[in-house]
Amino acid sequence: MELLYFARIREDIGQSSETISLPDTISDVSGLIDHLREQGENYQAAFKNETIIRVAVNQTYVDFDHPLVDNDEIAFFPPMTGG
Amino acid sequence: MELLYFARIREDIGQSSETISLPDTISDVSGLIDHLREQGENYQAAFKNETIIRVAVNQTYVDFDHPLVDNDEIAFFPPMTGG
Amino acid sequence: MKVQVQDQDFDIAAEIKELCGERTDIGAIVTFTGLVCDFHGNDKVQKMTLEHFPGMAEKQLEKICHTATERWPLQGGTVIHRYGPLLPGDQIVLVVILSAHREAAFNAAEFIMDWLKTNAPFWKKEQTSKGTHWVEAKDADLIKTKGWKE
Amino acid sequence: MKVQVQDQDFDIAAEIKELCGERTDIGAIVTFTGLVCDFHGNDKVQKMTLEHFPGMAEKQLEKICHTATERWPLQGGTVIHRYGPLLPGDQIVLVVILSAHREAAFNAAEFIMDWLKTNAPFWKKEQTSKGTHWVEAKDADLIKTKGWKE
Numbered sequence: 235m236e237l238l239y240f241a242r243i244r245e246d247i248g249q250s251s252e253t254i255s256l257p258d259t260i261s262d263v264s265g266l267i268d269h270l271r272e273q274g275e276n277y278q279a280a281f282k283n284e285t286i287i288r289v290a291v292n293q294t295y296v297d298f299d300h301p302l303v304d305n306d307e308i309a310f311f312p313p314m315t316g317g
Numbered sequence: 318m319e320l321l322y323f324a325r326i327r328e329d330i331g332q333s334s335e336t337i338s339l340p341d342t343i344s345d346v347s348g349l350i351d352h353l354r355e356q357g358e359n360y361q362a363a364f365k366n367e368t369i370i371r372v373a374v375n376q377t378y379v380d381f382d383h384p385l386v387d388n389d390e391i392a393f394f395p396p397m398t399g400g
Numbered sequence: 401m402k403v404q405v406q407d408q409d410f411d412i413a414a415e416i417k418e419l420c421g422e423r424t425d426i427g428a429i430v431t432f433t434g435l436v437c438d439f440h441g442n443d444k445v446q447k448m449t450l451e452h453f454p455g456m457a458e459k460q461l462e463k464i465c466h467t468a469t470e471r472w473p474l475q476g477g478t479v480i481h482r483y484g485p486l487l488p489g490d491q492i493v494l495v496v497i498l499s500a501h502r503e504a505a506f507n508a509a510e511f512i513m514d515w516l517k518t519n520a521p522f523w524k525k526e527q528t529s530k531g532t533h534w535v536e537a538k539d540a541d542l543i544k545t546k547g548w549k550e
Numbered sequence: 551m552k553v554q555v556q557d558q559d560f561d562i563a564a565e566i567k568e569l570c571g572e573r574t575d576i577g578a579i580v581t582f583t584g585l586v587c588d589f590h591g592n593d594k595v596q597k598m599t600l601e602h603f604p605g606m607a608e609k610q611l612e613k614i615c616h617t618a619t620e621r622w623p624l625q626g627g628t629v630i631h632r633y634g635p636l637l638p639g640d641q642i643v644l645v646v647i648l649s650a651h652r653e654a655a656f657n658a659a660e661f662i663m664d665w666l667k668t669n670a671p672f673w674k675k676e677q678t679s680k681g682t683h684w685v686e687a688k689d690a691d692l693i694k695t696k697g698w699k700e
Contacts, residue, residue: 241601241673242684286687290671293606309603309671313687316600316631316672317502317584317643317663324451324523325534369537373521376456392453392521396537399450399481399522400434400493400513400652413563416583424588424638430659433566433579437650488574500587503694506660509580513652544653 235304237270239280240311243287246280256304263289264298266308286312318387320353322363323394326370329363339387346372347381349391369395401465401477405457407484410494419476419498426475430505432495432513438488440535443528445488452483453521460520468497468512472504479512481522511548517541551615551627555607557634560644569626569648576625580655582645582663588638590685593678595638602633603671610670618647618662622654629662631672661698667691 235256244250260266267284270277281287289296290309302308318339327333343349350367353360364370372379373392385391402419404410412431420426436448461479468474475498482492495512499505524535552569554560562581570576586598611629618624625648632642645662649655674685 238603240603240671241675244601290603290606293603293609295669309606311603311671312673312684314668314671315674315685315687316602316670317667321453323453323521324525327451373453373456376453376459378519392456394453394521395523395534397518397521398524398535398537399452399520400517411563412566412581413561416562420639422639424586426585426639427587429581429583429585431562431579431581431583432652432656433581434652435576435579436574437577438574489570489572489576502582502584502660502663506582506656506663510652510656513656 235302236307238307238309240309242312243280243310247276256302261301262298263291263296263300263302263308266302267298280310288313318385319390321390321392323392325395326363326393330359339385344384345381346374346379346383346385346391349385350381363393371396401462401469401474401479403458403461403465404478404480405452405454405461406480406482409482409491410480412494412496415478415480415494415496419478419496423475425500426498427500428498428502428505430497430499430502430509432493432509433491434493434513436486436488436490436492440526440528443526443530445526445528447527448486448488448490449525449527450483450486450492451523451525452481456521457481457483461516464512464515464519467515468508471511472499472508473501474499474504474508477508477512479516481516481520483522514541514544514548518545551612551619551624551629553608553611553615554628554630555602555604555611556630556632559632559641560630562644562646565628565630565644565646569628569646573625575650576648577650578648578652578655580647580652580659582643582659583641584643584663586636586638586640586642590676590678593676593680595676595678597677598636598638598640599675599677600633600636600642601673601675602631606671607631607633611666614662614665614669617665618658621661622649622658623651624649624654624658627658627662629666631666631670633672664691664694664698668695
């Protein structure tokens with residue numbers, strides 16, 4: 235599973251992408267966020283406030299209860315500020 | 318008094334401007350239009366349908382009951398279609 | 401705001417450049433360009449002639465620009481309206497609005513265009529395959545103008 | 551509609567020309583240009599960096615353009631969004647919309663801008679005299695986007 239991080243979340247975590255294997259116990263975005271939070275303080279900081287986290291699975295916006303499969307590309311980023 | 322005609326009204330009347338002396342009996346735009354209608358068929362055609370006549374006195378839009386004085390500049394034209 | 405009534409064509413890029421110069425405090429630029437369209441109803445338009453009331457045309461455009469600057473926080477603007485003979489594809493009117501806020505820029509540009517259509521003394525005469533005729537004012541334009549008078 | 555996400559600058563006149571070509575059936579062109587403004591709140595902005603999600607950014611812009619063409623009678627359009635380091639006064643985003651009808655052109659351009667602000671994956675980081683910070687999303691933008699969902 236490919237994870238992509240953008241903007242503040244990328245900076246908090248300290249890298250822009252990583253590849254992980256989806257643990258069997260995780261079935262949705264929410265579970266993945268909980269799992270990532272256990273990976274260190276940088277992840278805890280990145281995912282501290284869920285109201286300012288947006289998620290895209292395979293480049294489509296999804297809610298936190300969206301189901302995941304191991305070959306998904308998951309992108310985490312803050313609310314957009316383009317334009 | 319200077320009279321100016323634009324667009325369809327100018328074409329109906331056959332000239333773009335003329336100078337007249339305001340008859341004593343005429344006190345407003347409506348009276349002036351009635352007076353002009355007596356000047357010939359071209360004026361009758363020009364002022365036939367009052368709903369599509371607009372009037373400006375000294376370059377300011379006015380209603381038909383606007384009072385007139387002899388040194389006013391009166392412009393008659395159809396509804397605007399610029400832009 | 402700059403108002404010009406002219407028979408010559410205009411250049412949108414040059415007008416924007418003149419307005420912005422070296423300014424760095426502008427957030428949004430909205431432009432509207434009106435063109436001679438080659439169809440009117442079912443008739444092919446071959447030519448258009450724009451008549452105007454010199455003096456009053458400028459005065460009315462300045463009035464609407466003044467109203468727009470009082471109503472929205474604008475940083476500048478330009479309105480150019482042409483007159484004379486035009487061909488399909490030719491530019492007729494240009495509105496450029498600068499503002500720190502995009503909503504203000506959009507609103508002011510649309511307001512100026514709506515108001516100009518029904519209050520600036522210009523008249524269009526079209527030449528089609530069926531002859532020439534004065535373009536009739538649209539009720540829809542009058543309704544749009546009134547919509548701004550909240 | 552043409553969608554481009556690029557680090558290079560763009561030229562509004564060239565984009566209009568490319569869209570219109572020799573067409574004579576266009577009645578209205580509305581453009582929106584977003585610029586880097588040198589003030590944000592009380593802080594002087596020295597630099598801005600735009601980060602984006604390559605691939606998804608284009609996809610989202612294409613989606614909104616598609617929605618706009620379904621919603622209004624448009625004759626063409628271009629959306630360009632830049633990324634990378636920018637300075638105050640630099641151009642960030644361009645929307646050009648062609649239509650036979652001015653109201654459709656205004657609405658589509660404003661709709662695309664509103665939607666883009668909250669749905670296209672771009673993030674602004676500003677460098678001010680007080681340091682660098684990520685620009686926070688505005689609630690007002692989210693409300694504006696929702697306003698279009700009639």
